[in-house]
Amino acid sequence: MPDVEETFVWAELPCALHYWKDHWNGYVGVPPAHPAHGKDYNHIDVHGGLTYVGSSCPGKHWDGLGMWWFGFDTNHYWDEGNPKSAGYVANQCKRLAEQLAQIMTAIATTPEAGR
Numbered sequence: 001m002p003d004v005e006e007t008f009v010w011a012e013l014p015c016a017l018h019y020w021k022d023h024w025n026g027y028v029g030v031p032p033a034h035p036a037h038g039k040d041y042n043h044i045d046v047h048g049g050l051t052y053v054g055s056s057c058p059g060k061h062w063d064g065l066g067m068w069w070f071g072f073d074t075n076h077y078w079d080e081g082n083p084k085s086a087g088y089v090a091n092q093c094k095r096l097a098e099q100l101a102q103i104m105t106a107i108a109t110t111p112e113a114g115r
Contacts, residue, residue: 005086008093011101014067015093017086018058023075024089027057028096029067036103037068046096047084048076070096 006017010028018025026046030036040053052071072092074084 006090008090010094011097013097013100015090015097016057017089017093019086020058021075022083023073023079024084024086025052025058025071025073026089026093026096027052027069027071028093028100029057029065029069030100030104032066032068034068034100034104036070036100039068041070041103044070044096044099046072046099047074047089047092048072048079070100072096 005019005024008015014029016027016029018027041050044050049072050070051073052069054069055067057067057069057071074089
């Protein structure tokens with residue numbers, strides 16, 4: 001399997017699927033202007049919770065753009081014997097991207113945002 005199996009954009013955010021050691025990982029990046037950039041969010045609802053935040057993502061597709069990446073994996077004890085497919089992880093990436101996009105929308109629409 002290649003390092004990055006699939007990249008796509010969802011909710012205007014870059015997404016990447018990465019196959020590593022017999023399981024899939026998913027990542028969603030936010031640009032420097034996004035309020036979640038440089039932060040760790042524990043209240044994101046995605047398979048197994050977030051297991052990665054940082055300035056790099058497997059593969060080189062979005063290198064040099066200053067993205068901040070949020071990632072999750074499907075290698076939890078409850079996943080044993082029930083491997084997740086690339087399609088499942090892509091759907092979880094979409095779910096993660098939508099939540100990150102909502103953070104941006106919520107901040108942009110608060111009255112304090114214009115001050």
